[in-house]
Amino acid sequence: MSRTIQLSAAFLLIQGSIVCAQISWDKRQIDYVIPAGETHCTVEFVGKNMLETSLQIARVKVSCGCSTSLTHELTVQPNEIARLPVNVNMSEPGFKSVTVALQYQSGGDVDRLILNISRPPLFEVKSKRNDHLVTFSVKNLSERKLMIKPYGTTACAFLIQGDVLEPHGESHGTIDLNKTRDSQFAFLRIVTFDGVSEIKGFSLHNAESLR
Numbered sequence: 001m002s003r004t005i006q007l008s009a010a011f012l013l014i015q016g017s018i019v020c021a022q023i024s025w026d027k028r029q030i031d032y033v034i035p036a037g038e039t040h041c042t043v044e045f046v047g048k049n050m051l052e053t054s055l056q057i058a059r060v061k062v063s064c065g066c067s068t069s070l071t072h073e074l075t076v077q078p079n080e081i082a083r084l085p086v087n088v089n090m091s092e093p094g095f096k097s098v099t100v101a102l103q104y105q106s107g108g109d110v111d112r113l114i115l116n117i118s119r120p121p122l123f124e125v126k127s128k129r130n131d132h133l134v135t136f137s138v139k140n141l142s143e144r145k146l147m148i149k150p151y152g153t154t155a156c157a158f159l160i161q162g163d164v165l166e167p168h169g170e171s172h173g174t175i176d177l178n179k180t181r182d183s184q185f186a187f188l189r190i191v192t193f194d195g196v197s198e199i200k201g202f203s204l205h206n207a208e209s210l211r
């Protein structure tokens with residue numbers, strides 16, 4: 001009788017087939033936005049062992065080289081809370097979807113969790129051409145102070161009114177097309193005071209901001 005109880009606690013019967021029991025996760029998919037100006041985050045999956053026997057995660061594998069699991073194996077006792085932290089690094093703004101695959105010691109299907117990470121840009125640039133000048137504005141989208149630095153061969157053509165941006169602040173400037181040496185694009189490099197940087201360019205002929 002005790003053996004029957006142990007087996008029923010360790011396995012579930014679904015549509016006539018036996019599969020390995022798994023941890024009951026609060027969320028199997030987490031959507032997380034990294035604050036502007038940050039490049040990494042740690043997100044934690046939380047679950048619970050609802051069974052009367054322990055569950056052992058023997059292996060944790062992530063699908064993207066930008067992420068690492070801070071837990072590689074884990075034993076969860078009955079009614080115990082399981083915590084599975086995952087660290088993600090994103091050097092550029094954008095979106096990544098990371099699959100966290102868990103293999104249980106008792107075998108069965110792989111348990112998969114999904115982590116969707118978005119990193120917004122530090123700033124946005126708007127520009128407009130007027131004869132031989134391109135006027136532009138730079139808006140800080142983050143909670144940090146930013147430094148504005150012209151970048152590349154057109155740097156000498158920039159005139160910026162204030163090279164430090166307060167959080168959510170805005171600065172303006174011009175580019176003298178007579179000094180750009182027929183360049184097609186101009187570039188700005190925005191840097192936080194702890195070294196995080198982004199580069200954005202815009203067309204000098206159409207004066208349209210580029211991603």
